[in-house]
Amino acid sequence: MVEPNSGSESLLFLTDEQVRKGIEAMFFAYRGFTADPDRILETMDYGRAHHRAVHFINRSPGTTVGNLLTILGVTKQSLNRVLRALFEDGLVEARVGKRDKRERHLYLTAKGQDLERSLSDAQRTRMRAAYRMAGPQAVLGFRTVLEAMMDPEMRKQYQGLKEGGA
Amino acid sequence: MVEPNSGSESLLFLTDEQVRKGIEAMFFAYRGFTADPDRILETMDYGRAHHRAVHFINRSPGTTVGNLLTILGVTKQSLNRVLRALFEDGLVEARVGKRDKRERHLYLTAKGQDLERSLSDAQRTRMRAAYRMAGPQAVLGFRTVLEAMMDPEMRKQYQGLKEGGA
DNA sequence: GAATTTACGTCAGCCTTGTTGACATTCCAA
DNA sequence: TTGGAATGTCAACAAGGCTGACGTAAATTC
Numbered sequence: 594m595v596e597p598n599s600g601s602e603s604l605l606f607l608t609d610e611q612v613r614k615g616i617e618a619m620f621f622a623y624r625g626f627t628a629d630p631d632r633i634l635e636t637m638d639y640g641r642a643h644h645r646a647v648h649f650i651n652r653s654p655g656t657t658v659g660n661l662l663t664i665l666g667v668t669k670q671s672l673n674r675v676l677r678a679l680f681e682d683g684l685v686e687a688r689v690g691k692r693d694k695r696e697r698h699l700y701l702t703a704k705g706q707d708l709e710r711s712l713s714d715a716q717r718t719r720m721r722a723a724y725r726m727a728g729p730q731a732v733l734g735f736r737t738v739l740e741a742m743m744d745p746e747m748r749k750q751y752q753g754l755k756e757g758g759a
Numbered sequence: 760m761v762e763p764n765s766g767s768e769s770l771l772f773l774t775d776e777q778v779r780k781g782i783e784a785m786f787f788a789y790r791g792f793t794a795d796p797d798r799i800l801e802t803m804d805y806g807r808a809h810h811r812a813v814h815f816i817n818r819s820p821g822t823t824v825g826n827l828l829t830i831l832g833v834t835k836q837s838l839n840r841v842l843r844a845l846f847e848d849g850l851v852e853a854r855v856g857k858r859d860k861r862e863r864h865l866y867l868t869a870k871g872q873d874l875e876r877s878l879s880d881a882q883r884t885r886m887r888a889a890y891r892m893a894g895p896q897a898v899l900g901f902r903t904v905l906e907a908m909m910d911p912e913m914r915k916q917y918q919g920l921k922e923g924g925a
Numbered sequence: 926g927a928a929t930t931t932a933c934g935t936c937a938g939c940c941t942t943g944t945t946g947a948c949a950t951t952c953c954a955a
Numbered sequence: 956t957t958g959g960a961a962t963g964t965c966a967a968c969a970a971g972g973c974t975g976a977c978g979t980a981a982a983t984t985c
Contacts, residue, residue, distance in 0.1 A: 618917065622906070623785065721773055731904050747787045
């Protein structure tokens, strides 16, 4: 049913049908979103999990294992499997914390940075194309809605990264 | 209207940094997007794959297995495992095609519709809240960018569903 | 200084959901 | 009649989640 509207304001954008279109758009767009890096990763022995780790280590060099766990929202066993592979292949290195020696600070090696670049180039190219097609006004709306969709703690993480970045 | 940019207008929304924020927004938002149905599903014996099947069968009642394969982008073996569970639990029924008896047309049973409703209620509630927070202009932009991110074939699927709906 | 907590690693085992390959059935269409 | 399409099913496997249990070193608290 069409929702009531305050005054003459149209709230048609809140109908079930409109919302469902948004849901399906998320589904199909997310597929596109991951498609390019996935293609690169599958030629190597890596998956999406490695990509995510590499992305956020690149984003916040020196981040700890614990931070990464929070951001990625997986168990340490899961993350550890991924990190072990990245260590062994020399893409990531861990340095023992100076202040707190229990912590491991994670950094991409040169080789890791190369991979990161090739992955995010692919993804950025698609994003940039989409941005260009849609225009700045649409991009603003895109980000606004996505932010509103996040869980509050995740939104904090996201906004933290926003400031924190280089 | 803060409109586009002929000539020397700002293209700042296309910087690497802006694009990266978009990438991270997609990552975090998608987590939120799936969180609510996931919580419901995990109490039952189902996963996201079941949700997707139920969603699209509900969306296009009478769709064939082949159509579903195309839309979901998985192998028939994967889909078949999911469908078998849904048949056994009486959520979905398959009717042999009248014109082409090889085809199975898929329908939700009343029980299946109940599950679909409870799942999409959860997801729609979040989406609607996000839409309301962001406003109609932002929602327009949101959908525009997502559409631009899709692979062309997926975009066709998506737009086909748009018209095809109930 | 001892006890506890924190940060991390690791082993083992399980589940979901994706994959390939092989093969059977049914049925449309040439 | 035969080829190929649509569907189903069996088997095996992999990625990447999960839990539980245990170990170690360092920091913190008592």
